[in-house]
Amino acid sequence: MQENNGKLPVRGRVRMKPWKWCLSAALFFSLYPVASFAHVSERALVLLLPTGFYTRFGAGAVALTIILTLLVPPRVFRFLLAMDHPVRRASTSGVQRNITSFAAFLIFAFLIALGMWGPRDPLVNLLPLCVFTLWWICLPLLQALLGDIWAWINPWSGPLWLVFRGRHPFELPQRLGHWPALATYLLASVYTLTDIAPDDPTRLAWVAGGYWLFTFAMAGLFGSEWLRRGEGFSVFFNLIARITPLAFGQLKLNFPGKRIVDDVGLGTSVAVFSVALLALGSFDGLNETFWWMGQIGINPLAFPGRSAVTLPNRVGLFAAVILLNLAFAFCVWIGLAFIGRSQDFHNAFCRLALTILPIAMGYHLAHYMTSAMVSLQYLVAALNDPLHSGAALLGLEDFYVTTGFLNQHHIVERIWFIQAGAIVGSHVIAVILSHGVALQVFGSHRAAIISQMPVALFMVLYTYFGLWLLASPVAL
Amino acid sequence: MVSKKISDFKPSRRKVLTGMAAAGATTALPGFVPFVQAQSSEPIRIGFQVHRTGIGAAYGRWYDRTTMAAAPVINDMGGLNGRPVEIISEDDGTDPKRGAEVVEKFATHHNTDIAYGTLFSHVVVGSAPRAGELKMPYFVVSEGHHVASGMLNRWTLQPGITDVKSQVQAMAPFVADNLGKKVTMIFPDYAFGHDHRDFFSAAIEAQGGEVIAKLAIPPTETSFTKYFPQIPRETEVIYHVMVGPAVLTFVKEMGEFFGSARPEIFGFIDSLEAVDLATPGLEFLEGTYFWEGMPRYAQENQSEYDKFYRAAIGVDNNGASVSDPKDVSTFAHMFGCWETLHTIKAGMEAAGYQGTSDRAKLVEAVEAMTDMAESQAHPQGAKVFNGKTHQVFGPQYISQVQDGRLVVQHKTALEDGFYPDEVDYTTQSF
Numbered sequence: 001m002q003e004n005n006g007k008l009p010v011r012g013r014v015r016m017k018p019w020k021w022c023l024s025a026a027l028f029f030s031l032y033p034v035a036s037f038a039h040v041s042e043r044a045l046v047l048l049l050p051t052g053f054y055t056r057f058g059a060g061a062v063a064l065t066i067i068l069t070l071l072v073p074p075r076v077f078r079f080l081l082a083m084d085h086p087v088r089r090a091s092t093s094g095v096q097r098n099i100t101s102f103a104a105f106l107i108f109a110f111l112i113a114l115g116m117w118g119p120r121d122p123l124v125n126l127l128p129l130c131v132f133t134l135w136w137i138c139l140p141l142l143q144a145l146l147g148d149i150w151a152w153i154n155p156w157s158g159p160l161w162l163v164f165r166g167r168h169p170f171e172l173p174q175r176l177g178h179w180p181a182l183a184t185y186l187l188a189s190v191y192t193l194t195d196i197a198p199d200d201p202t203r204l205a206w207v208a209g210g211y212w213l214f215t216f217a218m219a220g221l222f223g224s225e226w227l228r229r230g231e232g233f234s235v236f237f238n239l240i241a242r243i244t245p246l247a248f249g250q251l252k253l254n255f256p257g258k259r260i261v262d263d264v265g266l267g268t269s270v271a272v273f274s275v276a277l278l279a280l281g282s283f284d285g286l287n288e289t290f291w292w293m294g295q296i297g298i299n300p301l302a303f304p305g306r307s308a309v310t311l312p313n314r315v316g317l318f319a320a321v322i323l324l325n326l327a328f329a330f331c332v333w334i335g336l337a338f339i340g341r342s343q344d345f346h347n348a349f350c351r352l353a354l355t356i357l358p359i360a361m362g363y364h365l366a367h368y369m370t371s372a373m374v375s376l377q378y379l380v381a382a383l384n385d386p387l388h389s390g391a392a393l394l395g396l397e398d399f400y401v402t403t404g405f406l407n408q409h410h411i412v413e414r415i416w417f418i419q420a421g422a423i424v425g426s427h428v429i430a431v432i433l434s435h436g437v438a439l440q441v442f443g444s445h446r447a448a449i450i451s452q453m454p455v456a457l458f459m460v461l462y463t464y465f466g467l468w469l470l471a472s473p474v475a476l
Numbered sequence: 477m478v479s480k481k482i483s484d485f486k487p488s489r490r491k492v493l494t495g496m497a498a499a500g501a502t503t504a505l506p507g508f509v510p511f512v513q514a515q516s517s518e519p520i521r522i523g524f525q526v527h528r529t530g531i532g533a534a535y536g537r538w539y540d541r542t543t544m545a546a547a548p549v550i551n552d553m554g555g556l557n558g559r560p561v562e563i564i565s566e567d568d569g570t571d572p573k574r575g576a577e578v579v580e581k582f583a584t585h586h587n588t589d590i591a592y593g594t595l596f597s598h599v600v601v602g603s604a605p606r607a608g609e610l611k612m613p614y615f616v617v618s619e620g621h622h623v624a625s626g627m628l629n630r631w632t633l634q635p636g637i638t639d640v641k642s643q644v645q646a647m648a649p650f651v652a653d654n655l656g657k658k659v660t661m662i663f664p665d666y667a668f669g670h671d672h673r674d675f676f677s678a679a680i681e682a683q684g685g686e687v688i689a690k691l692a693i694p695p696t697e698t699s700f701t702k703y704f705p706q707i708p709r710e711t712e713v714i715y716h717v718m719v720g721p722a723v724l725t726f727v728k729e730m731g732e733f734f735g736s737a738r739p740e741i742f743g744f745i746d747s748l749e750a751v752d753l754a755t756p757g758l759e760f761l762e763g764t765y766f767w768e769g770m771p772r773y774a775q776e777n778q779s780e781y782d783k784f785y786r787a788a789i790g791v792d793n794n795g796a797s798v799s800d801p802k803d804v805s806t807f808a809h810m811f812g813c814w815e816t817l818h819t820i821k822a823g824m825e826a827a828g829y830q831g832t833s834d835r836a837k838l839v840e841a842v843e844a845m846t847d848m849a850e851s852q853a854h855p856q857g858a859k860v861f862n863g864k865t866h867q868v869f870g871p872q873y874i875s876q877v878q879d880g881r882l883v884v885q886h887k888t889a890l891e892d893g894f895y896p897d898e899v900d901y902t903t904q905s906f
Contacts, residue, residue: 305571
């Protein structure tokens with residue numbers, strides 16, 4: 001007997017959109033008596049914070065920065081962003097790097113083996129923990145702080161050097177630009193954001209191992225150029241390394257991302273790739289919000305699982321990449337139209353898009369911070385006992401992972417401030433960089449200011465969006 | 477019963493992991509034969525379908541911790557029918573499609589003897605048909621009424637935790653007798669809230685009370701001030717079951733609305749499971765009442781079984797982790813894992829379970845169970861298992877918030893949660 005006496009629960013006031021045909025499974029699972037365990041996460045405490053005020057304050061800080069760019073003489077920016085040192089470009093040809101890369105490959109192979117034959121629990125197995133916590137979350141942040149670490153620890157250049165010795169039968173056509181890298185990066189994002197079990201150790205071992213083989217084969221055919229223009233993560237890490245404040249070879253700090261100001265000739269594909277990074281990071285946060293759940297007709301308190309949202313999330317992911325690129329391009333174009341220099345659109349878009357990179361990293365830090373604080377504990381536990389055999393290699397006998405800090409108002413508040421600071425700070429950096437680029441492209445202070453107005457508005461609105469995202473209730 | 481003294485017990489995650497190796501090693505020693513009666517020293521493999529990721533991850537962490545604590549205790553008791561237990565965890569992502577895949581992996585890849593441990597209702601409903609097709613005993617710890625409602629199959633059982641229909645029904649006598657007969661219900665406007673509305677409305681009417689207003693709150697709502705004026709002035713009791721990230725806002729705004737002149741308030745701890753009651757904004761809950769599946773805070777009359785259970789899983793007298801007093805457990809629910817594993821042990825022993833060919837015997841043996849005494853195996857309290865509906869019935873606890881702690885005011889009788897059978901699974905063939 002169903003106790004609802006035929007009064008089957010309805011979706012109530014959650015708006016249904018055309019997605020509903022693909023949500024029939026989710027609806028089916030709502031038609032029976034259930035217990036509910038929608039949990040109280042740290043977002044419950046965030047909802048008690050005056051985030052509306054903070055959000056306006058944060059967006060105001062970015063707006064203030066923009067106003068300052070009007071008042072500060074161009075020579076200050078030229079001094080701040082001037083290239084005064086030789087840049088050591090990432091290279092994958094050095095012997096030392098090949099050796100460290102080969103060591104990274106051996107570690108990678110060990111992790112793949114663990115994924116295949118190790119513990120089944122994704123929070124116990126080192127493969128998903130290393131891939132998603134160390135590599136996906138932590139390494140980009142280190143790369144942004146310290147520079148091109150990836151050139152030393154990518155798992156391909158060492159084995160490639162050992163096997164092919166630099167020989168390759170084909171050249172990667174120049175006309176392909178970096179589009180293959182965008183394609184591989186998007187495919188990887190589809191897997192991590194929309195697969196129903198991306199953390200599953202065996203599944204991940206096949207996917208990661210398969211991707212390694214694919215890349216190895218492509219680099220065998222096209223040489224290391226594939227790593228520079230075809231392999232999405234190498235391109236990603238290489239771009240992110242450009243915002244490091246460290247000046248190689250000198251004991252000084254630079255303005256973060258100043259290399260970007262002088263980066264010319266990277267092409268449309270790199271520009272689109274840069275904006276796509278921000279779009280993907282933004283959508284990764286957006287797709288968990290009550291707002292997004294409302295758009296796709298999902299009750300966030302009874303989230304039916306990834307399998308019920310695979311299609312809308314895939315559509316949303318690609319839509320975010322396309323729409324954000326179009327929006328940013330439109331801002332650039334209309335700014336040029338203001339000063340009658342539409343003919344410079346390609347050059348301006350390609351250079352200004354790179355100034356998005358610090359924002360992408362700001363979102364990265366903000367989005368992953370709390371999950372990293374938990375998953376790094378699981379990583380320690382897994383390193384302590386990699387085979388889940390009861391070992392205590394680090395001497396930790398009874399190590400309990402805790403989320404207690406997310407239960408405490410003052411800690412959650414501090415975490416939120418750090419996250420918000422990352423978003424606001426990265427936008428401020430981006431505003432300064434884009435103004436520096438505009439000064440280079442257009443020569444005059446006046447032309448730079450006028451042309452930058454739409455982009456500046458974009459930055460303020462995106463700050464507002466980012467802080468709204470941080471303060472929104474989420475389903476997961 | 478376990479002969480080991482509570483004072484001797486040193487909880488250790490490693491025990492469950494080293495148990496297997498230790499069993500193999502020590503059986504080679506003369507005079508030490510802990511699993512001697514078994515025809516095989518092969519482990520009994522329990523496939524643990526755990527919510528490691530997805531919306532159930534917060535609960536999954538504690539279900540995992542309880543399971544990993546119960547397994548070595550069972551091994552110390554001689555294992556399952558004389559064989560050591562091995563837990564094989566698979567993350568279901570709190571997703572029904574993935575859940576069905578995981579059950580299949582247990583059967584075809586890991587060759588587990590049973591599947592166990594699922595919490596979220598939609599995953600249970602998505603996985604149970606596959607368990608039935610694979611003829612895999614599927615022990616869920618879900619609290620949902622889907623098992624006893626008859627919508628699943630003979631291979632699916634819920635012997636370690638009571639269902640929500642029984643829980644809600646058992647609250648009505650206490651509410652009517654002690655808090656008031658005119659009730660306003662505030663619930664989220666979807667299946668979970670509707671179940672509470674329907675179950676409790678019927679139960680309170682049976683007690684001579686009535687629900688005078690039903691405030692259905694849209695699931696995406698994050699501010700509740702506009703709903704409170706709809707609460708009738710003659711309301712004697714507010715029954716609330718709000719869940720999700722807006723719960724703290726709900727409590728705060730309710731406190732701001734009522735001030736000190738509030739009616740009696742009764743809620744389900746599901747709203748604040750794993751939440752520290754000392755969280756700012758929750759002061760308003762002082763003096764209000766909650767249903768608890770098992771008392772989070774150790775009570776004055778704490779049983780030795782409760783003590784042992786807490787020590788085994790590493791939870792202190794406030795229901796928080798021994799390693800972090802702010803890491804509050806899902807204490808009202810996770811006992812179900814502990815008790816289910818002990819029931820599986822009892823079932824395998826009753827069935828003389830030797831291997832996967834005895835799976836049907838195991839189901840029949842559990843179906844034949846009735847009384848379960850309060851014990852180390854059942855620290856939440858004595859229970860009765862209904863073999864026809866595959867659902868266990870047990871006591872419920874009603875606690876009042878006093879000085880920021882939940883103090884038990886009433887423990888319901890088993891009969892308070894009984895309702896007529898809605899299915900007889902024993903008539904279904906295997």
